[in-house]
Amino acid sequence: MSETTTSTVGPVEGESLYDVDHPAPVIEAPRARTKKTPKSTRTNFELYGWLFMRLSGIVLVVLVLGHLLIQLVLDGGVSKIGFAFVAGRWASPFWQTWDLLMLWLAMLHGANGLRTVINDYAERPNTRFWLKNLLYTATVFTVLLGTLVIFTFDPNIR
Amino acid sequence: MATPTMDKVDDAKPAAVPSPYITVTFRIRRFNPEISAEAEWQDFPIEIDPKERVLDGLHKIKWETDGTLTFRRSCAHGICGSDAMRINGKNRLACKTLIKDINPEKPITIEAIKGLTVLKDLVVDMDPFFQAYRDVMPFLITKGNEPTRERLQSAEDRERFDDTTKCILCAACTSSCPVFWNDGQYFGPAAIVNAHRFIFDSRDEGGEQRLEILNDKDGVWRCRTTFNCTDACPRGIEVTKAIQEVKRALITRRF
Ligand code: HEM
Ligand code: SF4
Ligand code: FES
Numbered sequence: 001m002s003e004t005t006t007s008t009v010g011p012v013e014g015e016s017l018y019d020v021d022h023p024a025p026v027i028e029a030p031r032a033r034t035k036k037t038p039k040s041t042r043t044n045f046e047l048y049g050w051l052f053m054r055l056s057g058i059v060l061v062v063l064v065l066g067h068l069l070i071q072l073v074l075d076g077g078v079s080k081i082g083f084a085f086v087a088g089r090w091a092s093p094f095w096q097t098w099d100l101l102m103l104w105l106a107m108l109h110g111a112n113g114l115r116t117v118i119n120d121y122a123e124r125p126n127t128r129f130w131l132k133n134l135l136y137t138a139t140v141f142t143v144l145l146g147t148l149v150i151f152t153f154d155p156n157i158r
Numbered sequence: 159m160a161t162p163t164m165d166k167v168d169d170a171k172p173a174a175v176p177s178p179y180i181t182v183t184f185r186i187r188r189f190n191p192e193i194s195a196e197a198e199w200q201d202f203p204i205e206i207d208p209k210e211r212v213l214d215g216l217h218k219i220k221w222e223t224d225g226t227l228t229f230r231r232s233c234a235h236g237i238c239g240s241d242a243m244r245i246n247g248k249n250r251l252a253c254k255t256l257i258k259d260i261n262p263e264k265p266i267t268i269e270a271i272k273g274l275t276v277l278k279d280l281v282v283d284m285d286p287f288f289q290a291y292r293d294v295m296p297f298l299i300t301k302g303n304e305p306t307r308e309r310l311q312s313a314e315d316r317e318r319f320d321d322t323t324k325c326i327l328c329a330a331c332t333s334s335c336p337v338f339w340n341d342g343q344y345f346g347p348a349a350i351v352n353a354h355r356f357i358f359d360s361r362d363e364g365g366e367q368r369l370e371i372l373n374d375k376d377g378v379w380r381c382r383t384t385f386n387c388t389d390a391c392p393r394g395i396e397v398t399k400a401i402q403e404v405k406r407a408l409i410t411r412r413f
Pocket of ligand 3: 230231232233234235236237238239240241242251252253254
């Protein structure tokens with residue numbers, strides 16, 4: 001950090017590329033608002049999304065913490081988990097419902113959260129589009145595959 | 159107390175009172191597109207009374223050391239909202255920040271507010287900020303005939319939106335918001351504060367329209383309750399609370 005009091009902005013070595021008639025580009029902010037920005041969609045999508053994050057969050061506290069407790073702490077911790085353990089639990093509609101609900105809520109909650117993150121950090125419209133496409137594809141795939149397994153799980157599989 | 163920086167008293171008396179002046183380093187983020195495409199930090203050691211304000215220090219530099227230093231200020235008394243800047247990493251008005259309150263032992267960093275295009279040194283392009291302000295229609299909307307006398311309002315009704323009437327549009331809140339830093343299409347706290355001022359005004363009848371505007375994808379739902387805006391506001395407006403009240407109004411309107 002130089003202690004200069006001269007009027008130059010930093011050391012300019014030799015000929016400067018820029019002068020009054022050829023200024024450098026200004027330091028632009030990402031995605032600035034313009035006159036054309038407000039394109040009202042007139043839907044409540046963001047409102048419902050915001051509510052869903054909070055409501056699913058409350059339910060997930062019970063589901064996820066309960067899940068972690070049962071899987072990792074009680075009855076000897078992780079070492080008890082095996083094919084038989086899973087088969088035993090999914091024989092009961094209660095645990096089927098628990099896992100199904102947890103799958104859907106966590107996936108949609110996580111996906112909507114990541115959508116927010118993409119909205120925050122991806123600047124170019126193209127990047128935003130493709131990242132969201134990837135996110136939605138992965139979400140639909142995981143939710144469908146998980147649901148399929150929970151409903152079609154066969155404990156007698158060899 | 160205006161700007162006593164200029165008149166250092168040359169005291170010849172032998173038993174002179176100890177000088178109030180200390181040496182402070184102002185570390186300023188300089189940018190001049192006519193010279194370089196890069197912004198750089200530049201240090202300015204100045205002799206100043208620590209009871210002076212950061213703005214006085216900037217004046218001293220501009221008037222005595224480097225006339226090219228560029229910043230905005232108009233009133234110099236916390237009313238016009240021209241001189242919001244990032245001082246020691248926090249958005250403040252230079253004219254309301256005393257040097258003694260921000261640890262003059264260490265260099266004081268001063269940069270342009272974030273999230274808006276930097277034009278030169280501490281001057282940013284405020285157009286997107288005021289565009290968002292215009293987009294919430296910050297004026298009284300009414301239906302029917304105009305009353306022949308003033309529009310009356312009870313003291314309680316006035317109290318309802320008192321906090322948000324204090325805004326001076328300095329952009330300290332909006333440019334402290336991390337969502338706005340990354341996505342300038344978000345309305346930002348200042349626009350929401352000024353919409354709040356009319357949404358909760360009993361005399362105004364454009365509340366529905368304004369709520370509809372803020373219900374959109376760049377509206378209040380992008381707020382993540384970081385509280386940066388409340389911390390930044392030089393008028394002490396509870397900005398985050400105002401945003402939450404708009405959210406609540408939207409939800410109770412639906413359910
Ligand atoms: C354990 C209970 C949980 C609660 C109470 C909870 C609550 C919340 C809330 C309220 C938000 C919105 C924050 C905001 O709008 O500012 C959020 C965001 C988020 N959640 Fe959760 N959540 C939980 C579990 C999960 C799980 C299991 C996942 C992953 C699958 C997850 C992933 C996310 C992500 C990615 C975000 C977005 C982060 C951001 O906005 O920066 N959450 N959560
Ligand atoms: S709410 Fe406060 S910080 Fe935001 S623009 Fe108004 S006066 Fe400035
Ligand atoms: S110069 Fe007017 S608010 Fe600081």
